[in-house]
Amino acid sequence: MAGIKRVVFLVVLTFQWTFVKADTEVSCIFMERCMLPCSYGGSDVVIHWHQVSAGDITVHSFYHNKDQLEHQNQRFRGRTSLFNDQISTGNASLQLTKVEVRDEGKYKCYTSTIDGNKESFINLKIDAPIQKVSIQQVGNIITCSSEGIYPKPELTWSTSPSSNITSKNITVQPTERLLYNISSSLIPSSSDRDLKYSCTISTRRNGEKATLFKPNPPNDSSQSLHPNQLRATIGGIIGGLFVIAVLAAVLWWMKIKGCITSSPY
Ligand SMILES: *[C@@H]1O[C@H](CO)[C@@H](O)[C@H](O)[C@H]1NC(C)=O
Ligand SMILES: *[C@@H]1O[C@H](CO)[C@@H](O)[C@H](O)[C@H]1NC(C)=O
Ligand SMILES: *[C@@H]1O[C@H](CO)[C@@H](O)[C@H](O)[C@H]1NC(C)=O
Ligand SMILES: *[C@@H]1O[C@H](CO)[C@@H](O)[C@H](O)[C@H]1NC(C)=O
Ligand SMILES: *[C@@H]1O[C@H](CO)[C@@H](O)[C@H](O)[C@H]1NC(C)=O
Numbered sequence: 001m002a003g004i005k006r007v008v009f010l011v012v013l014t015f016q017w018t019f020v021k022a023d024t025e026v027s028c029i030f031m032e033r034c035m036l037p038c039s040y041g042g043s044d045v046v047i048h049w050h051q052v053s054a055g056d057i058t059v060h061s062f063y064h065n066k067d068q069l070e071h072q073n074q075r076f077r078g079r080t081s082l083f084n085d086q087i088s089t090g091n092a093s094l095q096l097t098k099v100e101v102r103d104e105g106k107y108k109c110y111t112s113t114i115d116g117n118k119e120s121f122i123n124l125k126i127d128a129p130i131q132k133v134s135i136q137q138v139g140n141i142i143t144c145s146s147e148g149i150y151p152k153p154e155l156t157w158s159t160s161p162s163s164n165i166t167s168k169n170i171t172v173q174p175t176e177r178l179l180y181n182i183s184s185s186l187i188p189s190s191s192d193r194d195l196k197y198s199c200t201i202s203t204r205r206n207g208e209k210a211t212l213f214k215p216n217p218p219n220d221s222s223q224s225l226h227p228n229q230l231r232a233t234i235g236g237i238i239g240g241l242f243v244i245a246v247l248a249a250v251l252w253w254m255k256i257k258g259c260i261t262s263s264p265y
Helices: 002-019 084-089 227-256
Strands: 024-029 034-036 046-051 057-063 080-082 094-096 105-113 116-127 134-138 141-149 154-160 169-174 180-186 196-202 207-212
Touching (some): 057 094, 134 196, 141 207
Parallel strands (some): 024 116
Antiparallel strands (some): 034 094, 046 057, 134 141, 141 180
């Protein structure tokens, strides 16, 4: 029975594979150029590109042998083009420049010729990869951060040798361009001062790690000398040496004058 079920399941799967064409997945980098592929057969073509996921808005149209942009949504103004010299060969691919996070989603390529109509779907994903992870210590607090990331990043701390890190306070802030800034701070406990601290920030596209080799000693004034204190200390030492030298000179002078004599009479 189980064997028969499996065979039926496989037949159904194969059937679906053959007759329901999956959306094409395309992944592009934030602010870069991106191509959404589409092709057709026939001549005298009408092409309509729509962003279905944003309410079926018009991205780009082409008919009567030229671009028709009067109904183009203003979000796409000046950012779209077709490969004009290749349209006659069946190439209806759309080129999108300076891609934004809002461009992410599902697109439809509709083509129509005397031979018939065709619809195909593209699923566009946008990534703003992690550029740089900074780790720094200010006072007693170690902070790890990175900016301008999409999609939402993950942040993890680790130490070498390994230890339990407590109070990792992770803050993720969305920016006006729908990217994310992320940061996390921790205060090493006094027993953890010889550890190497690492922070890793990652998204589906990439991950970056930054390491702080040795935290500074705790910043409390009883253990460290302030520059002014240091100056006072050095001043004190020099002053002391001067007093000793003067005393010695006075004693030596008194000895010459015979006020002091070491030899008994
Ligand atoms: C359309 O033309 C562009 C530019 O030459 C090419 O990169 C792309 O692969 C072509 N797409 C199709 C579907 O033919
Ligand atoms: C130590 O702490 C004091 C006051 O909290 C601050 O003014 C000073 O800049 C700190 N020094 C260092 C080296 O972080
Ligand atoms: C970390 O904490 C867990 C439970 O809180 C404890 O079992 C484990 O021994 C700790 N490990 C270290 C290295 O302190
Ligand atoms: C976490 O960080 C935020 C912002 O820096 C701060 O307002 C909050 O008090 C912190 N929470 C803890 C538990 O440290
Ligand atoms: C995110 O980081 C950028 C670069 O440091 C900064 O200009 C921006 O104000 C930050 N946005 C938020 C919401 O924190």
